[in-house]
Amino acid sequence: MIVGLPTSEGFDAIFTVIDRFSKMVHFIPTHSTASAIDIANLFMLYIWKLHGLPRSTVSHRGPNFNAKFIRHLYKRLDIKPTFSTAYHPQTDGQTERIQREVEVFIRMFGNHRQSNWVSLLPIAEFALNNLKQTSTGKSPFQICYGMNPQFTIGQKLDETVPNADKHAEFLEKGYDKVKAALSLAQEK
Numbered sequence: 201m202i203v204g205l206p207t208s209e210g211f212d213a214i215f216t217v218i219d220r221f222s223k224m225v226h227f228i229p230t231h232s233t234a235s236a237i238d239i240a241n242l243f244m245l246y247i248w249k250l251h252g253l254p255r256s257t258v259s260h261r262g263p264n265f266n267a268k269f270i271r272h273l274y275k276r277l278d279i280k281p282t283f284s285t286a287y288h289p290q291t292d293g294q295t296e297r298i299q300r301e302v303e304v305f306i307r308m309f310g311n312h313r314q315s316n317w318v319s320l321l322p323i324a325e326f327a328l329n330n331l332k333q334t335s336t337g338k339s340p341f342q343i344c345y346g347m348n349p350q351f352t353i354g355q356k357l358d359e360t361v362p363n364a365d366k367h368a369e370f371l372e373k374g375y376d377k378v379k380a381a382l383s384l385a386q387e388k
Contacts, residue, residue: 202299203232205306208318215239216299217247220258223333224251224340225298227321236269256280258295298328301382308381309374323371326351327378351375 202214211229218225228246230238257279274281305324306317329340330348341348351372 201230201232201234202303205317206314208315211318214299214302214317214321215242216295216302217243218295218298219251219340220294222340222343223294223336224344225325225328226250227302227325229318229321240270240273253277254279256282258282301328305378305381309378323374323378327375327382331379331382 202216203212205212205214209229211231213230213232213234215228215230215234216225217228226247228242230242234242255278257274259281271281273279302321302324306314306320309320309323310317326349330351332339332342336343339348
């Protein structure tokens with residue numbers, strides 16, 4: 201979980217979930233005070249419907265992941281929890297790397313107060329899931345859906361709607377910048 205963020209749309213943390221098979225990432229805005237029950241509910245609302253229940257998880261030893269509630273729930277659902285070693289978060293290096301990339305993304309593309317990061321999460325998630333992974337040779341979208349989603353502006357129309365055209369161009373330029381920045385970060 202990424203904590204210590206400036207408040208954006210009432211949230212101050214990001215619950216990060218990565219599917220270890222496909223490398224698909226999910227960024228869910230939440231609160232740094234989220235309880236174990238809150239985290240379990242976020243998982244059910246945003247992750248379970250897409251990936252089902254995991255066989256195992258890797259997480260840090262924070263109170264919301266190591267609480268009696270989560271331990272009991274995992275036992276009931278036959279999920280094997282693995283926790284990163286205290287002061288050695290590299291146990292979950294994949295998540296640590298992705299979280300660093302998202303923090304850089306927020307700093308690069310957020311407003312001067314970094315208070316609009318919630319609205320940037322879908323773009324970051326889309327870009328990362330559309331990026332070819334070195335470990336698999338495919339993007340998470342390709343692994344999960346057999347293809348990368350299209351993200352290009354279509355043909356120019358005879359009729360113009362300036363706000364719609366402006367918004368489409370903003371999305372495409374933003375996506376191109378994000379993809380370039382993430383590719384560069386991945387090479388390092």
